Amino acid sequence: MKVFFAFVKKEFWHVIRDKRSLIILIGLPIVMMLLFGFALTSEVKNSNIAILDFSKDPATKTLVDRIDQSQYFTVNKYLNSEKEIEGVFRKGEVRLVLIFPQNFENDLSKDKKTQVRLVADASDPNTANITINYASAIIRDYQNEVNENKMLPYAIEMETRMLYNPQLKSSYNFVPGVMTLIMMLLGAMMTSVSIVKEKEMGTMEILLVSPMKPIMVLISKAVPYMVLCFLDIILILLMAVYILDMPIQGSLVLLLAESLLFIITTLSLGLLISVNVNSQQVAMFISLVALLMPSLIFSGFMFPIENMPLPLQVMSNLIPTKWYYSIMKAIMVKGLSFEFVLKQTLILAGMTVFFLSIAIKKFKINLEA
Amino acid sequence: MMPEIVIHTENLTRRFGDFVAVNNISFDVKVGEIFGFLGANGAGKTTAMKILCGLLSPSSGVATVAGFDVYKENERIKENIGYMSQKFSLYENLTVRENITFFGGIYGIDRKSLKIKSEELIQRLGLGPEADKLVGSLPLGWKQKISFSVAILHNPKVVFLDEPTGGVDPITRRQFWDMIYEASAKGITVFVTTHYMDEAEYCDRVSIMVDGAIAAIGKPSELKQQFGVENMDGVFLQLARGAKRSE
Numbered sequence: 001m002k003v004f005f006a007f008v009k010k011e012f013w014h015v016i017r018d019k020r021s022l023i024i025l026i027g028l029p030i031v032m033m034l035l036f037g038f039a040l041t042s043e044v045k046n047s048n049i050a051i052l053d054f055s056k057d058p059a060t061k062t063l064v065d066r067i068d069q070s071q072y073f074t075v076n077k078y079l080n081s082e083k084e085i086e087g088v089f090r091k092g093e094v095r096l097v098l099i100f101p102q103n104f105e106n107d108l109s110k111d112k113k114t115q116v117r118l119v120a121d122a123s124d125p126n127t128a129n130i131t132i133n134y135a136s137a138i139i140r141d142y143q144n145e146v147n148e149n150k151m152l153p154y155a156i157e158m159e160t161r162m163l164y165n166p167q168l169k170s171s172y173n174f175v176p177g178v179m180t181l182i183m184m185l186l187g188a189m190m191t192s193v194s195i196v197k198e199k200e201m202g203t204m205e206i207l208l209v210s211p212m213k214p215i216m217v218l219i220s221k222a223v224p225y226m227v228l229c230f231l232d233i234i235l236i237l238l239m240a241v242y243i244l245d246m247p248i249q250g251s252l253v254l255l256l257a258e259s260l261l262f263i264i265t266t267l268s269l270g271l272l273i274s275v276n277v278n279s280q281q282v283a284m285f286i287s288l289v290a291l292l293m294p295s296l297i298f299s300g301f302m303f304p305i306e307n308m309p310l311p312l313q314v315m316s317n318l319i320p321t322k323w324y325y326s327i328m329k330a331i332m333v334k335g336l337s338f339e340f341v342l343k344q345t346l347i348l349a350g351m352t353v354f355f356l357s358i359a360i361k362k363f364k365i366n367l368e369a
Numbered sequence: 370m371m372p373e374i375v376i377h378t379e380n381l382t383r384r385f386g387d388f389v390a391v392n393n394i395s396f397d398v399k400v401g402e403i404f405g406f407l408g409a410n411g412a413g414k415t416t417a418m419k420i421l422c423g424l425l426s427p428s429s430g431v432a433t434v435a436g437f438d439v440y441k442e443n444e445r446i447k448e449n450i451g452y453m454s455q456k457f458s459l460y461e462n463l464t465v466r467e468n469i470t471f472f473g474g475i476y477g478i479d480r481k482s483l484k485i486k487s488e489e490l491i492q493r494l495g496l497g498p499e500a501d502k503l504v505g506s507l508p509l510g511w512k513q514k515i516s517f518s519v520a521i522l523h524n525p526k527v528v529f530l531d532e533p534t535g536g537v538d539p540i541t542r543r544q545f546w547d548m549i550y551e552a553s554a555k556g557i558t559v560f561v562t563t564h565y566m567d568e569a570e571y572c573d574r575v576s577i578m579v580d581g582a583i584a585a586i587g588k589p590s591e592l593k594q595q596f597g598v599e600n601m602d603g604v605f606l607q608l609a610r611g612a613k614r615s616e
Binding site for chain 2: 002003005006007009010013014017018201202203205206207208209210211212213367
């Protein structure tokens with residue numbers, strides 16, 4: 001035990017001395033949370049919209065005002081002819097152009113029928129879709145108000161409710177995502193790099209000839225990173241709750257326990273890499289390309305897995321981050337209890353045992369060679 | 370009582386598949402002796418050394434180190450040996466003092482005596498102000514001296530030195546050998562591999578491995594006589610020329 005503590009102490013000295021790893025450990029989670037929280041948000045707010053109004057009557061004015069007042073749009077240009085539309089899109093000045101025909105109010109009150117045209121810049125399809133939806137919703141609201149006093153022959157009233165995330169905050173999506181990525185990056189990459197470094201420097205030999213059991217060398221190497229990853233989880237959660245106003249719905253203890261399990265998964269992956277390679281560069285390359293990339297793609301955090309072709313959907317099941325991400329979302333956002341994440345937990349635990357046993361087996365073979 | 374013989378091998382063999390890395394070697398090393406373990410690259414030195422350090426099990430034959438069997442008691446062996454390799458074996462981004470504390474710690478030296486020992490060591494090496502500097506900033510010669518001192522910090526019965534003086538200037542090498550003599554005088558057996566034939570002359574006894582087997586063993590003076598040459602270089606060249614395998 002004393003030996004173990006001596007080792008852990010040394011490992012902390014290493015991390016503290018090495019500015020690069022310190023920056024990665026503390027800076028990375030903070031930067032990622034702030035970036036996703038404030039810069040890379042998928043919420044569409046204050047999109048610029050241009051108005052081409054051929055009627056200029058009270059009705060169109062009211063509608064334009066409403067659009068401008070909503071948090072989604074800022075009216076920043078009034079156009080005079082259709083020819084200008086192309087120009088404002090080319091310059092990238094607006095995302096959406098709203099066109100009112102002549103006699104808008106007249107048609108609406110007399111013929112009970114009129115048209116508006118929405119033209120969106122679909123070079124970014126998602127944003128185009130979202131802005132069209134927002135604009136249509138505002139127009140629909142207006143239409144409902146106008147209709148209020150009149151009896152319609154048929155009407156379906158829609159009432160929608162956004163469960164779990166009523167304000168549609170993107171933090172509900174990215175906080176678990178950032179946790180997943182950070183753990184993958186720190187747990188797997190830093191552990192593998194730090195072990196391979198000892199191989200490169202020749203200090204591994206010294207450790208192996210010492211009375212420490214070889215397995216203990218690996219464990220002592222991994223434990224400090226486990227602690228650091230755990231601290232990072234706490235750091236991320238604190239930022240989520242206090243800076244991004246994202247409440248944690250489920251049990252905090254369960255959340256931390258599941259995180260610990262996932263940290264062990266990533267550490268096992270790190271060990272697996274480190275027993276197979278002999279240079280820090282290769283270790284880093286493998287962690288980034290073989291672990292981080294698939295994690296990013298297949299966790300469901302950035303790209304919905306349901307939309308992928310079937311072979312990729314099947315493949316995504318092999319990626320541990322997918323399971324952790326779904327556990328985190330279930331606990332943090334939906335507030336579900338352990339029995340609802342049991343399946344994912346078992347899969348994750350199984351993967352961990354699998355990776356760890358291969359790593360240890362391979363480590364023993366290497367010792368003999 | 371301590372046995373007179375600290376390393377004992379008899380028909381020690383290690384195979385990797387069809388390849389016989391160490392072929393039937395037998396030798397004894399006495400307590401306090403400085404034993405030079407020579408051989409060209411690929412002759413099987415490293416494999417033999419790994420077996421004696423308890424890292425690798427032999428395929429057949431007998432070997433004991435400090436009285437412990439390499440098959441079953443390799444954990445005990447590790448407690449009783451020190452090791453220093455050609456690849457530099459301290460942590461560059463720890464200070465001298467921290468390195469001593471760490472290596473002392475993994476050899477299970479308790480905190481109190483470790484403190485005393487490390488102060489002693491720092492005094493003896495004349496490190497003083499450098500003790501709290503990062504090892505990476507010290508010159509190579511110093512690093513190697515510290516490295517050796519750390520390897521014998523826990524008073525091992527045997528210290529294994531794997532080409533300890535690679536890349537060091539002749540003066541520092543000479544000083545390094547003074548430290549080896551000191552250790553040997555204290556009763557620590559020194560088992561050293563080297564490519565420098567002048568260093569072979571410094572050993573009490575040397576063995577020369579060729580193609581996995583021991584081709585010659587004895588005092589440097591005896592070997593020179595036996596092969597009728599002026600220096601160990603001559604002995605080595607005569608033997609190594611006949612080698613079939615090389616790296």
